[in-house]
Amino acid sequence: KQEVTQIPAALSVPEGENLVLNCSFTDSAIYNLQWFRQDPGKGLTSLLLIQSSQREQTSGRLNASLDKSSGRSTLYIAASQPGDSATYLCAVRRTDSWGKFQFGAGTQVVVTP
Amino acid sequence: GAGVSQSPRYKVAKRGQDVALRCDPISGHVSLFWYQQALGQGPEFLTYFQNEAQLDKSGLPSDRFFAERPEGSVSTLKIQRTQQEDSAVYLCASSIRVSRGTEAFFGQGTRLTVV
Numbered sequence: 001k002q003e004v005t006q007i008p009a010a011l012s013v014p015e016g017e018n019l020v021l022n023c024s025f026t027d028s029a030i031y032n033l034q035w036f037r038q039d040p041g042k043g044l045t046s047l048l049l050i051q052s053s054q055r056e057q058t059s060g061r062l063n064a065s066l067d068k069s070s071g072r073s074t075l076y077i078a079a080s081q082p083g084d085s086a087t088y089l090c091a092v093r094r095t096d097s098w099g100k101f102q103f104g105a106g107t108q109v110v111v112t113p
Numbered sequence: 114g115a116g117v118s119q120s121p122r123y124k125v126a127k128r129g130q131d132v133a134l135r136c137d138p139i140s141g142h143v144s145l146f147w148y149q150q151a152l153g154q155g156p157e158f159l160t161y162f163q164n165e166a167q168l169d170k171s172g173l174p175s176d177r178f179f180a181e182r183p184e185g186s187v188s189t190l191k192i193q194r195t196q197q198e199d200s201a202v203y204l205c206a207s208s209i210r211v212s213r214g215t216e217a218f219f220g221q222g223t224r225l226t227v228v
Contacts, residue, residue: 004155034217043119043204044156044219089155093217100146100169101206101217103155 002027004092006104014112019077021107023090028068031093035064035075038087038106047088048075080111115139117220119205125226126195134190134223138207146217147180147190148204156204162188195227 003026013019023033032051036044048057048064050073056065061078077084087108091101118137126132138145143164148156149172158172164185173180177195182188192199202222208215 036219041224043117043221044206046216046218049216091155100158100161100172101148101156103157105153105155 002030002092002094002102004090004102004104006088006090006107008107009105010108010110012110012112013080015080015082017080017111019075019080019084019109019111021075021077021088021090021109023073023075023104025071025073025092025102027094028071029095030068031095031099033064033066033073033090033092034101035062035073036089036091038089040086044089080109082111082113085109085111117205117207117218119203119220119223121223122221123224123226125228128196128227130195130227131191131193132195132225134192134203134225136188136190136205136220138186138188138205139209139218140186142207142209142218143185144208144210144215144217145182145188146206147188148206148219149174150202150204150222152201159190159203192225195225197227200225200227 034049035047050066063076066073087106089106091103093099145162147159150156160180161169162182177193179191204222206217206219
């Protein structure tokens, strides 16, 4: 059974610092991994999608890496801003049952001015 | 529309009431998922549609939960005889193709509170 874990559960950094968010999964048989952002009371906003054959994806200040063999992905956010405060969720797309997502519980990030 | 749209955004139901939650996926998207998110947790899978066919409903917690997508576009999640443990945010997501490699887009969710 696929388990997805995100550590730490919460993180507080001063503005300008780089953020490093970790996601680990137990079963390497995945199609892809997607990082999402969730603001309080809102839905999920897709940030980055990494296919299982890729090792990283970049978008602006965001960079996500994927090491499928060790079951890990890391999301880096450079030069954090107060507007980056949110909960960040990773989700792996399973190879069974039409590729449903298995989510971690998220990392709650606060960037202080 | 530009994104996945869900309505209503908020729903308060008295215990025992029936509720219906609507999802409008991005136009042309074949795959549609429903997820349930409890407070402080990641979303949990409920059910999956490919066009109008419900191919996986293994995540529906009880036979009080029912989902449909009769014309392969708009989907409705119905909960009968609501109970307090049904209180959660219900999220809908869609993908353009059946392929598991495609990006999924989520709606804003419907927050259901059962009192």
